[in-house]
Amino acid sequence: MQWTLVVPLKPLAEAKSRLSDTADDALRPGLALAFAQDTVAAALACRAVRDVVVVTNDALAGRELAALGAGIVADEPGSGLNAALAHAAATVRALWHAGPVAALNADLPALRAAELARVLERAAAFPRAFLPDAAGVGTTLLTAAATEELRPSFGPGSRARHRAWGAVELRLDAVDSVRQDVDTGDDLRAALALGVGPRTAAAGARLLIAEQ
Ligand SMILES: Nc1nc2c(ncn2[C@@H]2O[C@H](COP(=O)(O)OP(=O)(O)OP(=O)(O)O)[C@@H](O)[C@H]2O)c(=O)[nH]1
Numbered sequence: 001m002q003w004t005l006v007v008p009l010k011p012l013a014e015a016k017s018r019l020s021d022t023a024d025d026a027l028r029p030g031l032a033l034a035f036a037q038d039t040v041a042a043a044l045a046c047r048a049v050r051d052v053v054v055v056t057n058d059a060l061a062g063r064e065l066a067a068l069g070a071g072i073v074a075d076e077p078g079s080g081l082n083a084a085l086a087h088a089a090a091t092v093r094a095l096w097h098a099g100p101v102a103a104l105n106a107d108l109p110a111l112r113a114a115e116l117a118r119v120l121e122r123a124a125a126f127p128r129a130f131l132p133d134a135a136g137v138g139t140t141l142l143t144a145a146a147t148e149e150l151r152p153s154f155g156p157g158s159r160a161r162h163r164a165w166g167a168v169e170l171r172l173d174a175v176d177s178v179r180q181d182v183d184t185g186d187d188l189r190a191a192l193a194l195g196v197g198p199r200t201a202a203a204g205a206r207l208l209i210a211e212q
């Protein structure tokens, strides 16, 4: 089964506010872009991924991620994360192809294509499935078979909501890179320990942690 991933990204200037304990206002937009670039590059290299579509209104992010090979869908301004994901999934199915879709967080800078493949291959057994984040309270991946609606409910406590809404929780060992999203300085430290992609490394992420 080959998946289309939809990746949501808010305007870079507003991104990663919880990282303010580690990176100042001048650095956070560039870090958010680097996280997204490393996430999208790894996803495009994944054997189980047919294509990646980023839903965003940020012009710079759109250009940089399109240059990596991602499709770009404009956000419905002010609609919020879950509406943006549902809109992107519907647009993909209406305009590209009506296959299985999955929502993937844009802040997985340590993402490994092989680990993502194992998760997506496991998800293919279920109508809808999700992977909890490393903290065990959120979600980094939500999948829907071709006959299913995505029905995203991302946000605080999303693990419990996605389970309550009928998605099967995926339980796999050795897929840390698919679970380690970066919201805080501690998350960034954990992602660096896993090994981040070249753009996140070049953005000076390790220096930020060393300064703490
Ligand atoms: N397209 C789109 N993406 C969004 C929207 N809101 C959040 N996102 C993205 O969804 C993911 C999770 O969002 P948040 O945790 O709210 O934002 P964040 O920038 O990751 O972190 P914080 O600012 O610390 O909350 C991130 O990749 C965001 O860029 C939205 O309204 N539209």
Ligand SMILES: C=C(OP(=O)(O)O)C(=O)O
Residues within 6 Å of the ligand: 105, 133, 137, 138, 139, 140, 153, 154, 155, 156, 157, 158, 159, 181, 183
């Ligand atoms: C949106 C989510 O993640 P975060 O806020 O940590 O980016 C989520 O886990 O549903």
